[in-house]
Every structure is written in C-alpha cells, then in structure tokens.
Amino acid sequence: MPFLNRRRFVSIVGRRSSLPDGLWMKCPGCKQAVYRAEVEQNQQVCPRCAYHHRIGAMARIAILVDEGSFEERHQEVQTLDPLEFKVGEATYLEKVEKAKSNAQLSEALVVGYARIEESRTVLGVMDPFFMMASMGSAVGERFCRAARDAITERLPLVVIAASGGARMQEGILSLMQMAKTAEAVRRLNEAAIPYITVLTDPTTGGVYASFAALGDITLAEPGALIGFAGPRLIEGALKVKLPEGFQTAEYQYNNGFIDQIVKRSELRPTLGKLLRYLRPQ
Amino acid sequence: MAESNERGRLGLETSLPFERRILEIEALIEKTPEGDARGELISELERERETVFQNLTAWQRVQLARHALRPRMLDYTRRILEDFFELHGDRLGGDDAAVITGIGRFRGRTLMVVGQQKGVTTEEKVARNFGMPHPEGYRKALRAFRLAERWRLPIVTFVDTPAAHPGIEAEAHGQGPTIAQNLLEMLGVKTPVFAVILGEGGSGGALAIALGDWVAMFEHAIYVICPPERCAEILWKDVEKKELAASALRVTARELLALNTIDAVLPESGGGAHRNPEVAAQAVAEELAWFLGECDKGRWTSEQRREKYQRMGVWSEMPSDEYRVPSSEFRVPSEE
Numbered sequence: 001m002p003f004l005n006r007r008r009f010v011s012i013v014g015r016r017s018s019l020p021d022g023l024w025m026k027c028p029g030c031k032q033a034v035y036r037a038e039v040e041q042n043q044q045v046c047p048r049c050a051y052h053h054r055i056g057a058m059a060r061i062a063i064l065v066d067e068g069s070f071e072e073r074h075q076e077v078q079t080l081d082p083l084e085f086k087v088g089e090a091t092y093l094e095k096v097e098k099a100k101s102n103a104q105l106s107e108a109l110v111v112g113y114a115r116i117e118e119s120r121t122v123l124g125v126m127d128p129f130f131m132m133a134s135m136g137s138a139v140g141e142r143f144c145r146a147a148r149d150a151i152t153e154r155l156p157l158v159v160i161a162a163s164g165g166a167r168m169q170e171g172i173l174s175l176m177q178m179a180k181t182a183e184a185v186r187r188l189n190e191a192a193i194p195y196i197t198v199l200t201d202p203t204t205g206g207v208y209a210s211f212a213a214l215g216d217i218t219l220a221e222p223g224a225l226i227g228f229a230g231p232r233l234i235e236g237a238l239k240v241k242l243p244e245g246f247q248t249a250e251y252q253y254n255n256g257f258i259d260q261i262v263k264r265s266e267l268r269p270t271l272g273k274l275l276r277y278l279r280p281q
Numbered sequence: 282m283a284e285s286n287e288r289g290r291l292g293l294e295t296s297l298p299f300e301r302r303i304l305e306i307e308a309l310i311e312k313t314p315e316g317d318a319r320g321e322l323i324s325e326l327e328r329e330r331e332t333v334f335q336n337l338t339a340w341q342r343v344q345l346a347r348h349a350l351r352p353r354m355l356d357y358t359r360r361i362l363e364d365f366f367e368l369h370g371d372r373l374g375g376d377d378a379a380v381i382t383g384i385g386r387f388r389g390r391t392l393m394v395v396g397q398q399k400g401v402t403t404e405e406k407v408a409r410n411f412g413m414p415h416p417e418g419y420r421k422a423l424r425a426f427r428l429a430e431r432w433r434l435p436i437v438t439f440v441d442t443p444a445a446h447p448g449i450e451a452e453a454h455g456q457g458p459t460i461a462q463n464l465l466e467m468l469g470v471k472t473p474v475f476a477v478i479l480g481e482g483g484s485g486g487a488l489a490i491a492l493g494d495w496v497a498m499f500e501h502a503i504y505v506i507c508p509p510e511r512c513a514e515i516l517w518k519d520v521e522k523k524e525l526a527a528s529a530l531r532v533t534a535r536e537l538l539a540l541n542t543i544d545a546v547l548p549e550s551g552g553g554a555h556r557n558p559e560v561a562a563q564a565v566a567e568e569l570a571w572f573l574g575e576c577d578k579g580r581w582t583s584e585q586r587r588e589k590y591q592r593m594g595v596w597s598e599m600p601s602d603e604y605r606v607p608s609s610e611f612r613v614p615s616e617e
Contacts, residue, residue, distance in 0.1 A: 082540065082595040083531050087516050137594030144591060166484075166506050168516060171530045172542050175506045176593035178485055179492055182464035183591045189465075204457075206506075209445075209485045213458035214465060228457035228485070229447030233511075237447050247452060255453050 027051050029223070043264045052221050052264055054201055056103060057110045057127035060160055064268055065123065069115035074145045075106045079138040085169040092169040099131045108133040108163075111146035116158070117272025119279070122150040124159040128202070132164030135207050139167070140177030143211055147184035147193075154280045156194040158271060161212035165205020165230075178210035185214040194278040198267065199226050199249065199258070213257070217274065220249035220258045221267075227252075291555065295349045299333050299341055303552060330552055337501070339528035343509060345501040346480045347443075350555040352562070353412075354381060354396040354439040354479065360562035361569070362387055365394065371424055375417030375454075379410045379442070380490075382425035384434075388570060393429035393472075395422045395490055396439030399480070413446040414486060416459035422490050423463050430470050435576055437569060438490045441479040443508065445486030463489040468590055473581040475572045477547070477565055478502045478534075479554075492590060494581035497545040497568050499561070501553050503532040504543070542593065 024033045029051025039046055043063050044053040055063075061070050085092040100106060108130040114123040124146045126133040143159075150157040166174040188195045197215030199208075202225035209228050220226060227247035235242055245251050252258050262270045296304055306326045313319040337345070345351070358365050367383035370376040378398075385394040399412030414422075422438075429436045445456055467474070467490070476493035482504030498504060506512075512530055513522035531537065534546040547564045554561035575581065 076598045078597045078599050080595050080597045083529065085529055087529075137596040140594050141596050168506060168512055168530075170595075171506050171532070172504055172537055172540060173594050175484060175488055175504075176542055176590070178461075178488055179464050179468065179590040180593045182461060183468050183587050186465050186469055186587070206485055208457035209460040210464060211461070213455075213461040227452050228445065228460070229452065234447045234449065234452070238449070240449075242449065246449065251453075255455065257455055257458055 045264050050222065050263065052201065052223055054128045054162070055264075056129050057105055057125040057160075060125050061110070061114070061123070063264075064125075064160070064271070065114040065116055066118065070112055070123070071114070072110060072112040073149065074111055074142050077107070077138050077141045077145065079107060079136055081169070082137075082173060083169065083171050085171075095131070095169070103127055103130040105130055107138045107142065108135070109139040109142050111142050111149075113149070113153075113155075116268060116275055119272060119275035120155055121275055122146050122153070122155050122157045124157070126160060126162040126207075128162040128164075128200070131167065133162045133207070134164055134167040134174070135177050135181075135210075136167030136170040136174050137177060140174075140180045143181045144184040147188050147195075150193050150195075151187060151191045154193070156196065156275055156278060156280060157188060158196045158198070158275070159211065159215070160198045160200060161203045161207060162200045163203055163205065163207035163212070165207065175206065178206045181211035182214060185211055189216075193280050194274075196271065196274060196278075198262070198271075199252075200224050202226070204228065204230055218258050219260055219262050219267075219270065220252065222249060222261055222263060224249040226258075291350055297341070297344050297348065300552070303329055303333065334552065338524065339530075339533055340509070340524035342501050342533050343503050343527050345553050346503040348480075348553065348555050351480050352554050352558040353401060354398045354441055356558055357439060357479065357562050357565055358385060358394060358396075360559065361566040362392075362394070363389075368425065368428075369421075371417050371420035373417070373420055375415070375420070377410075377415050377418030377421055378408050379412050379414040379446070380418035380421050382421055385437070387437075387566075387573075390573065391432075391434055393425050393432075393434045393436045394439075395425045395436060397442040397487075397490070399441055399443075410446060412442045412481075413444055414442065415446050415448075415451045416454040416456050419445075419459045419463050419489050423466055426463075426467055426470050429472050433472055435473045435475065435573060436470065438474065438476045438493065439479055440476060440482050440487045440491045442483045442486045443481050444483040445489070460485050460489040464492065467492045468587050469583055471583050473572070473576045474586065475569055477568070478504055478543070481505075483508065492586070493544075494586050495545065495572050495575075496543045497547050497565075498534040498537065498543045499547045499554060499564075500534050500549045502534060504534075504537055505530060505532045540595075 025036050027034050027046045029046050030049035044055045079096050081092045105127055109126050111124040195215050196217045197212055199220040203212050204227050231242055249261050253261055310322045362385040364386040365383050381398050382395050385392045397412045398409050400406035400409040474493040476491045476496045478498040480502050484507055509523045509527035510520050512526040514520050537543045538546055550560050
C-alpha cells in the first residue's frame with residue numbers, strides 16, 4: 001500500500017507547514033509575495049530565494065523515502081505526566097493530545113524502517129509543529145528504540161532533527177533524556193552502525209546538546225537555526241545585538257560542526273548515496 | 282586567581298527574607314546574658330528555624346541554592362581533601378576558570394576531581410564567569426575524565442552552575458556538541474564516578490559533569506531543566522510566575538529522588554549549608570567515603586551506569602489498538 005499518493009502529498013505538505021493561509025504569501029527569506037502553490041510544489045522551498053520552510057514529519061517522510069516504504073515503529077511509547085504539570089487549567093496531557101490531533105502524529109519524534117533510494121535504514125524524523133519538537137521521555141525512549149532496531153537489524157540510523165529543546169513539562173526527566181540518547185549513540189558507535197543526522201530548522205537546546213550533535217555524519221538544511229542557547233536568550237543575557245547569520249547552518253558549517261549543507265531537493269539523493277557507501281558490515 | 286576563602290558574614294544584606302527573623306533572634310541572644318530570658322530566646326530560635334525550614338517552598342529552596350554565602354566547590358575541596366594538585370587547560374587552546382580539575386588526595390587515596398566554581402568575591406565571580414562554563418571548560422573536564430580512566434582513578438564531580446554559558450563565543454566553539462560529547466564519554470568512563478550537586482544544577486551545563494554511578498544532592502540544592510524564571514517566561518509568559526514554575530518543575534532534592542534521577546539527599550543542618558559549611562563538608566566526606574568503600578567491593582561498573590541512564594524517563598506503553606495510528610488520511614490541522 002503506497003504510503004501517500006502524489007496528489008494528496010501536495011495538499012498535506014501545504015497544510016503541515018509554517019506557511020500562512022492564503023493564495024499568496026510573503027516569503028520570510030526574500031520578503032517577496034510568492035504564489036503559495038508554487039512553494040508547496042517545491043517541497044516547501046521558496047522558488048525565488050530557496051528559503052526552506054519548516055516541514056512536518058509525515059510530509060518530510062513522504063518526500064524523503066521510497067514510496068510506501070516507511071513502516072512506523074514504537075508508537076506504543078506514549079507520553080505520561082509524571083510531574084502532574086499544569087499551566088492554568090490546561091494539563092500537560094491535554095496539551096499533548098491537542099498537539100497529537102493538530103499534527104496527526106503520536107509524538108514529536110516518529111521512528112521506523114524505511115528505504116531511501118533502495119537502501120534500507122532506520123529513520124527518525126522530528127516534527128517542529130508538535131510542541132516545537134521538544135524532547136520528553138517518550139521522544140527519548142523512541143530514539144533509543146530506533147537505535148536498538150538499527151543495531152539488531154544491522155541497519156544505519158538516519159535522524160532528521162528539529163527541536164526547540166527540552167520538554168519543559170517533564171522537568172528533570174526531560175534533562176535526563178540528553179544522557180539517555182547520548183548513551184544510545186554510544187551503543188551505535190560501539191556496534192559500528194553508521195549514524196547520520198540532518199539538522200533542520202530549528203535544532204536547539206537539549207536535542208542539539210545530545211543526539212543531534214553526535215552524528216557520525218552531520219548534515220544540515222540551508223538557513224536552519226542551529227545552536228545550544230537560543231538567540232533571544234543570548235541577546236537577553238549579553239544585551240548585545242547578535243551578528244548577522246549567527247547560529248545558522250552556514251555559521252555552524254564555517255565553525256566546523258557540520259559536514260555539508262544539503263538543499264532539501266538534494267537530501268534524498270545525498271542520503272541515498274551515503275547509505276549505499278556506508279552499509280554496516 | 283583570588284581563592285575563595287574570604288566569606289562574608291550573614292547579615293541583612295546577604296540574608297534572604299525568610300532568614301531575617303532568625304538573624305534577629307540570634308543577635309538578641311548574643312546581647313542577652315545567661316539566664317531565663319536567654320533560654321527563652323534560644324527556644325524561640327529553635328521554633329522559628331523549624332517553622333521556616335520544615336515548610337520551605339520550592340522557590341525558597343531555589344533562593345537557598347543560589348545563596349550569596351552558599352559554600353562553593355573550593356570550600357568543600359579545601360575541607361575534605363588532604364591535598365589538591367590543580368590541572369589547567371583543555372589541551373585544545375583554552376583554560377576555562379569556571380571549571381576546576383585536578384588530582385585530589387582523600388583519606389589516603391588519589392581521586393580525580395572535577396567541578397564548577399561560581400566564585401565568592403566579585404573579582405573571583407567575574408574571573409570564573411559565575412560558574413558558567415564555555416566549551417573549553419567541558420573539554421577540560423573531559424580531559425580529566427580520560428586521565429582518570431587511564432590511571433584507574435575514581436572521579437568525584439562537584440556540580441554548581443546556573444547554566445552552560447549562553448554567549449556568542451560559546452556557540453562558535455560548539456557549546457552544544459561539546460556537552461553532547463561529554464555526556465557520551467562520561468557514561469562510558471571505566472572508573473567509578475561520584476557526583477554531588479552543591480547548589481545549582483543548571484540544565485545541560487550541569488548534566489555534562491553530573492553523570493555518576495552515585496549522584497548525591499544537598500537538601501537545599503536544585504537541579505533543573507531550565508531556571509524557573511525562564512520556564513515562567515516561556516509557559517506563563519510572565520517571569521513573576523517563577524515561584525509557580527519552581528514548584529511545578531519539581532526542582533528539589535527529595536522530588537528528584539522520588540523521580541529516580543538522583544541517588545541520595547545530603548541533609549543540611551541548622552538553616553542551610555551556608556550557616557555551617559563544616560557540617561556540610563563533613564556530609565560530603567562521609568558520603569564519598571562510603572562510595573569509595575563500595576568501589577572496593579566492586580559495586581560500580583560503567584555498564585550499570587550506562588544502563589541506569591538508558592532507562593531514564595517515564596512513559597507509557599499503550600496496547601497497539603489504543604494508540605493513534607497516523608494514517609494517510611490527513612485531516613486539516615487547526616492552528617494552535
């Protein structure tokens with residue numbers, strides 16, 4: 001059964017994105033009015049200035065993997081509310097439920113088996129629209145299970161990272177996910193399983209300071225915000241204006257933290273090639 | 282660098298609002314000659330102390346954890362180590378004063394010591410960046426971990442930082458990737474690791490040196506995913522909700538123990554560690570001595586440590602017919 005057919009894919013991509021409603025939209029990159037459908041048909045990339053809009057997990061999977069090849073796993077790992085966290089009247093679990101139905105996803109990280117240009121791999125994709133793809137216990141556990149799948153099946157692990165940071169509503173447990181996922185990467189390393197990360201807009205905070213920055217190969221999408229402390233936090237702390245282009249993918253590339261910046265349209269062939277070259281022994 | 286052995290006296294300026302009445306009674310006791318009146322004041326002092334410290338709110342503990350006079354790493358090492366030989370530099374071009382590493386002697390054995398020092402005097406605070414490490418500091422710690430492993434030395438870490446430094450240079454030098462690398466390597470270090478959270482355990486900046494076989498934490502210390510003020514800003518859009526955030530985040534030692542994220546709570550006697558640094562140091566020394574005793578029995582292995590952190594978190598495993606299966610039938614998501 002095909003995962004998504006082409007026609008539907010276009011409309012899904014349109015809905016699951018940061019694009020405001022309307023026929024025309026102003027591109028945050030070139031500040032020009034662009035025809036929305038043109039952006040949608042271009043994998044959510046501005047046809048004029050190549051600004052890469054954020055993209056939901058399922059839409060990402062649709063443009064990345066061989067049609068019908070994604071087999072989601074570990075959906076049973078679900079969020080709990082151990083801190084009984086409440087903001088006003090809204091409980092944490094209510095917020096999660098709302099995010100679930102908005103994003104049509106079971107958590108901010110989706111993992112499973114997939115084929116990319118014929119190569120089988122374990123794939124994890126984060127959804128920036130699901131509570132800013134923040135990392136709580138369920139996200140951490142799913143990452144670890146995906147890593148375990150990769151080790152057992154002797155498959156590479158590819159993770160498309162995006163995150164606003166830690167899932168604050170899980171307090172210290174969300175901090176502990178940094179250690180937990182780092183341990184999973186250590187196990188991948190010891191098992192000599194290739195681990196490729198793609199950092200997309202935004203990859204920050206606890207996710208950047210754990211599994212997202214521990215890839216054997218680290219790729220990034222153009223213009224993505226990548227950093228540990230968020231730019232507003234730094235601006236507030238230092239009371240200075242941040243330099244132009246600070247914490248972009250290009251900035252991190254120039255500082256030696258990224259192997260290559262890959263355009264969205266090139267991501268599939270790039271990963272396809274790497275997966276062919278780095279098949280686990 | 283100025284050593285932090287000049288400590289201010291607890292007075293009106295350095296005290297917290299809920300400490301003031303205690304200070305007043307103490308001052309009265311000093312002025313009152315031996316006799317019934319004095320005896321009464323002493324029992325009043327005990328009652329006041331009990332009322333305040335038995336009923337501390339989460340926010341009051343945050344304030345105690347950040348107390349201007351709270352003992353710092355060097356106040357502990359000076360008291361519990363017979364000797365300390367400091368090792369400087371990360372061997373990659375930097376030496377971050379917010380992080381102190383070195384070889385310590387404790388009851389006749391050699392340890393690797395790693396910690397964060399916030400500083401006491403204004404000069405020292407500035408020089409040590411208020412205990413907020415840059416990537417160079419984490420690399421310096423990592424160098425110490427690697428040496429300890431090579432020399433088969435147990436590691437003791439003193440955790441006390443508001444956060445990893447948020448700054449332009451820190452980002453340019455890889456604050457995120459450096460912390461990530463520390464986590465990965467610290468988990469696998471083949472020698473035992475004892476961590477103690479002295480005051481503030483500030484997020485990833487603390488975690489990067491706090492992965493231990495045994496993590497002890499002072500009663501009035503805090504360990505947070507983010508400062509309550511910032512949490513209040515993000516979730517309540519109001520920094521004044523910091524007290525609410527502090528209790529919602531479960532930042533105190535006993536709550537963290539209940540969540541299985543630390544292993545022991547070190548009690549603080551008589552009004553907090555800053556009122557009696559000797560007793561606080563003694564508590565660390567006893568816990569450390571016990572830990573090393575267990576080392577000799579072969580209790581700690583890096584495999585167990587790794588397994589402990591691999592299991593961290595609280596989640597549910599729903600039966601497969603109950604969880605939502607994202608189908609290809611997407612609905613139009615409503616905007617939040």
